[in-house]
Amino acid sequence: MKERFLEPFRGMHEIIEYVLPKDMPEFCLGCKNCFFRGEDKCPHAVFIEPIWNSILEADLIVFAYPVYALRAPGSVKALLDHFCVHWMVHRPEKEMFSKNAVILTNSVGAPNAAAQKDVMTSLNWMGISRIRRLGIGLMEGVIWPELSEKRKAFIYKKVDALSRQCMNLKKERMRIKVKLYFALCKKMHEAGLKSSKEAFLDDLHYLNNGWIKDRRKQNAANH
Numbered sequence: 084m085k086e087r088f089l090e091p092f093r094g095m096h097e098i099i100e101y102v103l104p105k106d107m108p109e110f111c112l113g114c115k116n117c118f119f120r121g122e123d124k125c126p127h128a129v130f131i132e133p134i135w136n137s138i139l140e141a142d143l144i145v146f147a148y149p150v151y152a153l154r155a156p157g158s159v160k161a162l163l164d165h166f167c168v169h170w171m172v173h174r175p176e177k178e179m180f181s182k183n184a185v186i187l188t189n190s191v192g193a194p195n196a197a198a199q200k201d202v203m204t205s206l207n208w209m210g211i212s213r214i215r216r217l218g219i220g221l222m223e224g225v226i227w228p229e230l231s232e233k234r235k236a237f238i239y240k241k242v243d244a245l246s247r248q249c250m251n252l253k254k255e256r257m258r259i260k261v262k263l264y265f266a267l268c269k270k271m272h273e274a275g276l277k278s279s280k281e282a283f284l285d286d287l288h289y290l291n292n293g294w295i296k297d298r299r300k301q302n303a304a305n306h
Contacts, residue, residue, distance in 0.1 A: 084147065084187050084189060084217075084219065084238065084242050085145070085147035085187055087238075087239060087242045087243070087246070088145070088147075088185070088187060088242050088245065088246045089145070089246075090246070091246050091247075091250065092246075092250075096142075099137045099141070101134050101137070103148075103156070103158035103159060103161075103162060104158040104161070106130065106134065107127070107130040107131065107134060107158070107161065107162050107165070108130070109126075109127040109130060109161070110161045110164070111127075111161065111164035111165050111167075112126060114126065117165075117168040118168055118173065118284070118285070119283070119284065120284075121284065122135075122168055122174075125165065127165060131165045131166075134162070135166070135169070139176060139178050139179075141182070142182075142183070142252060143182075143183050143184070143185065143249055143252060144182060144183070144184040144185070144206075144211070145184070145185045145186075145187065146159070146184070146185070146186045146187070146202050147186075147187040147188075148187075148188060148198075149188065149189055149190065150188055150189065150190035150193055150195055150198040150218075151198075153193055153194070153197050153198060154197060154198050154201060155188075155198045155199075155201040155202060159201065159202065160201060163201065163202065163205040166205060166209065167205075169209050170205075170208040170209060171208055171209070171210055171261075171264050171265050171268045172208070172268050172271070172285075173285045173288075174284065174285055174288040175209060175210050175265075175268075176209075176210070177210075177292060179209050179210035179211055180210045180211075180212070180255075180257050180261070180265075181254035181255050181256070181257075182210075182211050182213075182254075182255065183211075183213045183214075183215070183249065183252045183255055184206050184211050184213070184214045184215070185214070185215045185216070185217075185245065185249060186199045186202050186203060186214060186215070186216045186217070186218075187217055187218075187242075188216075188217075188218045188219070189218065189219045189220070189221055190218070190219075190220055190221070191220065191221050191222070191224075191225055192220045192221070192222050193220070194218075195218025195219070195220070196218065198218075199216050199218055203216070207260065207261060207264070208264065210257070210261055210265070211255075211261070212255050212256065212257050212258035212260070212261045213255040213258070215245060215248065215249070217241060217242065217245050219238050219241065221234070222234060269289065269294055269295055272285065272286050272289045272294075272295050273295045273296075273298065276290075276295065276297060276298070277298050282297075
């Protein structure tokens, strides 16, 4: 499915691919270094930073994976855990607010929605508004060669239609759901900054992007 989806883009666009767990083999340790000291202090930064930089530069982000036990594979979840520092509640990147993403999944026959939700939730909280999804049940077999030509043609048709939708994509606008998340996070950081003597990295990120104002200085001037 992934190869069929990318086929029309090859030769026209640069495609950078990462394979899990080879390109990011480590689980998040819960050390909180990314939150309190910076993303570069993550013990797995050597793996995470190249992937994150590629995502920031990409016009289209594609996640492709099989369904394991009705959910995303553990290697996908391990990657998403490392990206939590870039959620809107922490330190989102403004580039993410205009991006498009695609999630491709397949299973033998089980529903795909719950496995897609793992990734969709993370992408939403990173600020991506437009996420297209396609989940396919193989139905006739466990691996591709076991499928009939009729079933393969059906899958190709679905994938090709999605691929056409993603050609020449324009930057997306923030949708209501993401706008609401972002507005709540701004309020949270404004309140936290107002009641704290020290600005944490998350607060500084919001300040440096001009998303919130430092009311402490204003209040001190008034006094």
